[in-house]
Structures are given as C-alpha cells and as structure tokens.
Amino acid sequence: MKVTGFELRRIAMPLVSPFRTSFGVEHDRDVLLVRAVTEDGAEGWGECVAMSEPLYSSEYVDGAAEVIRRFLIPAVLSLPDADPYQVEVPFAKIKGHPMAKAAVQTALLDAKLRIAGMPLAAHLGAVRDRVPAGVSVGIMDSIPELLEAVEGYLAEGYLRIKLKIQPGWDVEPVRAVRERFGDILLQVDANTAYTLADARHLAKLDPFELLLMEQPLPEDDIRGHAELAKQVRTPICLDESITSARAAADAIALGATSVVNIKPGRVGGYLEARRVHDVCAANGVPVWVGGMLETGIGRAANVALAALPGCVLPGDTSASDRYFRRDITAPFVLADGHLAVPTGPGVGVDPDPDALAEVTTATEWIAR
Numbered sequence: 628m629k630v631t632g633f634e635l636r637r638i639a640m641p642l643v644s645p646f647r648t649s650f651g652v653e654h655d656r657d658v659l660l661v662r663a664v665t666e667d668g669a670e671g672w673g674e675c676v677a678m679s680e681p682l683y684s685s686e687y688v689d690g691a692a693e694v695i696r697r698f699l700i701p702a703v704l705s706l707p708d709a710d711p712y713q714v715e716v717p718f719a720k721i722k723g724h725p726m727a728k729a730a731v732q733t734a735l736l737d738a739k740l741r742i743a744g745m746p747l748a749a750h751l752g753a754v755r756d757r758v759p760a761g762v763s764v765g766i767m768d769s770i771p772e773l774l775e776a777v778e779g780y781l782a783e784g785y786l787r788i789k790l791k792i793q794p795g796w797d798v799e800p801v802r803a804v805r806e807r808f809g810d811i812l813l814q815v816d817a818n819t820a821y822t823l824a825d826a827r828h829l830a831k832l833d834p835f836e837l838l839l840m841e842q843p844l845p846e847d848d849i850r851g852h853a854e855l856a857k858q859v860r861t862p863i864c865l866d867e868s869i870t871s872a873r874a875a876a877d878a879i880a881l882g883a884t885s886v887v888n889i890k891p892g893r894v895g896g897y898l899e900a901r902r903v904h905d906v907c908a909a910n911g912v913p914v915w916v917g918g919m920l921e922t923g924i925g926r927a928a929n930v931a932l933a934a935l936p937g938c939v940l941p942g943d944t945s946a947s948d949r950y951f952r953r954d955i956t957a958p959f960v961l962a963d964g965h966l967a968v969p970t971g972p973g974v975g976v977d978p979d980p981d982a983l984a985e986v987t988t989a990t991e992w993i994a995r
C-alpha cells in the first residue's frame with residue numbers, strides 16, 4: 628500500500644460534563660486525528676488518545692503531534708509498503724510514544740482494511756456483533772451528586788459502573804452506591820493514587836464485592852501490586868502498568884494483576900492490543916477494553932476490539948453522548964446496555980464532514 632501523505636487534524640470537543648479523576652479534571656478534549664491517504668485515493672483514520680497534559684502518562688497531544696510529524700510519518704514514507712504490520716519495525720527503533728504510534732498505525736490499518744473490504748472486528752478476531760457497555764463515573768463534589776449520576780447511567784442501561792476513587796473519596800462513595808443500587812456490577816479506578824502503605828485502607832473495599840480495583844499503585848510498582856494482591860481480596864486490575872504484551876506477561880507471572888484493562892493507545896496500537904488480549908487469554912486472565920474519552924473514530928475501533936473472545940467484562944465503551952453532545956461520527960447509541968460492533972470496512976465509521984468542520988481547530992498535510 629503506497630501512502631501519498633497524512634493529514635494531522637486537531638479538533639476541540641467539549642465534554643457534556645467535567646470528568647474528574649485522581650489526576651485532574653477534563654472539561655474538553657483537544658484531539659489529534661491522523662488521516663492516511665493512499666495512492667489510489669483510499670483513506671484511513673486513527674485517533675491519538677493523548678490528553679492535553681502528561682497526567683495519565685508521559686504523552687500529551689502537542690508532543691504526540693511533534694513525534695508523528697518528525698519521526699513516525701517519515702519512517703512510514705521511507706517504507707516501500709506502508710503496511711501497518713511492517714511499520715512496527717521502524718517504530719520500534721523510536722523509544723516510547725505508544726499513543727502517537729497507535730494513531731499512525733491505526734490510520735494505516737484502517738486504510739488497508741477499507742481497501743480489502745474487511746471490518747476491523749473481523750480482522751482482529753471478533754466473536755460478537757455487540758458488546759456490553761460499562762460507564763466510568765468521575766469523582767464528584769458530594770455523594771448525593773454521585774448517586775444521581777449513577778442512577779442516571781443505570782437508567783440508560785449501562786451494565787457496569789466504574790467509580791473513580793482517590794484518597795478521601797473511596798470507601799464512602801462505594802458504600803453509598805452499593806447500599807443504594809444493590810448488587811450491580813461495580814468496580815473502582817484509582818489511577819495510581821495510592822501506595823502500598825494504603826493496603827489496610829484499600830482492604831476496606833473488600834466487603835463491597837467489587838469486580839476489580841484498577842491501578843491502585845504507580846504504574847511502575849509491579850512488586851507493590853503483587854504485595855497488595857496478597858493483602859486485599861478485591862481483584863487487582865492494571866491499566867497504566869500494561870504497556871505491552873510482555874508487560875502483561877510479566878505482571879501476570881509476578882502475581883501483580885488478575886484482570887487487565889486493554890487500551891490500544893497505551894500499548895502502541897490495535898495489533899499489540901490483540902497480543903495483550905492473547906497473552907491474557909493464554910493465562911486465563913480476563914480482559915476488558917478501557918477508554919480515553921475517544922470520539923466515534925477511536926470508539927468504533929475500541930468496540931471492535933471489545934468483541935474479542937477474551938473480553939469477558941464490560942469495558943469503558945460507553946455511548947457517544949456519555950462525553951459529547953455531538954460526535955464527529957454517527958453516534959454510538961446504547962441498545963439494551965450494548966453497543967453494536969461496526970460492520971463496515973476498516974473501523975467502519977466515517978467522520979461527518981460538517982461535524983468535523985465544526986470542531987476543527989487546525990489541519991496540516993504532510994506528504995512524501
């Protein structure tokens with residue numbers, strides 16, 4: 628597949644409500660989209676999930692744009708065949724920047740699959756035509772406000788609730804939700820906010836029968852998570868720590884995780900995400916697909932990934948209106964608590980030109 632060039636397009640997507648985590652509050656998304664254009668006029672889209680600031684991981688959107696512009700696109704254009712599998716060779720020589728790499732690789736994968744007329748879900752090995760939807764609920768100013776938000780999401784049909792937690796907002800909110808809503812599927816996400824010294828406190832979550840406790844400790848504290856797993860009954864799920872299939876194998880072998888959140892942007896793309904899925908499946912470790920507040924482009928690809936056999940828990944694949952008043956693609960809409968897996972070639976959705984124009988803040992074309 629010959630690529631004539633790439634478009635880097637920045638869009639500003641206001642969130643329907645502020646989204647607060649242990650590392651900050653998001654009011655809008657400054658998203659970088661990558662569009663690959665091939666010689667015969669086909670195109671493919673990739674969404675970079677890096678946030679505006681390096682708070683979830685070391686990447687941030689301006690930095691990702693620079694790495695894509697200076698290093699990743701030249702690496703692709705230097706290849707005789709801009710194949711998404713083959714770009715992993717020159718990309719491996721560039722250290723880090725998985726979200727930037729994922730955006731470029733996904734644009735190439737989308738183009739290749741559109742040309743072949745193959746849906747991404749089929750290419751990845753999907754076994755379902757719809758996936759159960761979970762929803763992520765941010766840290767709130769009060770417990771009544773939290774209960775109102777959870778009640779609304781359950782009324783919409785979400786099948787799993789994930790509560791963001793941090794020191795000072797953990798046991799009480801979980802207790803309140805469990806007492807109010809009974810035995811719903813419920814889990815928590817700490818985004819690295821605790822240390823091993825908090826083990827006894829985190830064990831206070833055990834009576835609430837949570838599905839999992841996500842990333843309680845810093846992303847590089849694998850030993851700490853293995854130690855914590857011996858002190859709490861709630862299953863540990865890693866997110867930020869799982870940067871590759873090898874990292875997943877190591878964390879599993881060391882007893883640091885018993886569930887894995889797969890995020891393609893965090894591991895460098897959907898091809899490595901499938902490898903993480905396969906390593907976890909080989910070890911009997913359940914996985915689910917996390918989210919980074921994606922637009923319909925990234926959301927479509929995540930829903931395809933969530934249809935793989937090992938994805939046995941509802942993911943953070945929520946409906947578009949969880950975050951956006953108007954998505955740049957046809958909105959993903961909850962149906963009986965599920966999202967339909969796109970059936971079109973590639974990621975299976977296209978940006979609506981008018982919606983895209985409305986939110987575009989910058990665009991640049993980078994050619995051979």
Ligand SMILES: O=C(O)CCC(=O)N[C@@H](C(=O)O)c1ccccc1
Nearest residue numbers: 683763818917918919920921943945
């Ligand atoms: O539904 C979604 O897309 C968001 C799910 C979610 O909570 N993402 C969290 C996370 O740490 O997993 C996040 C929020 C903000 C920024 C980055 C990540």
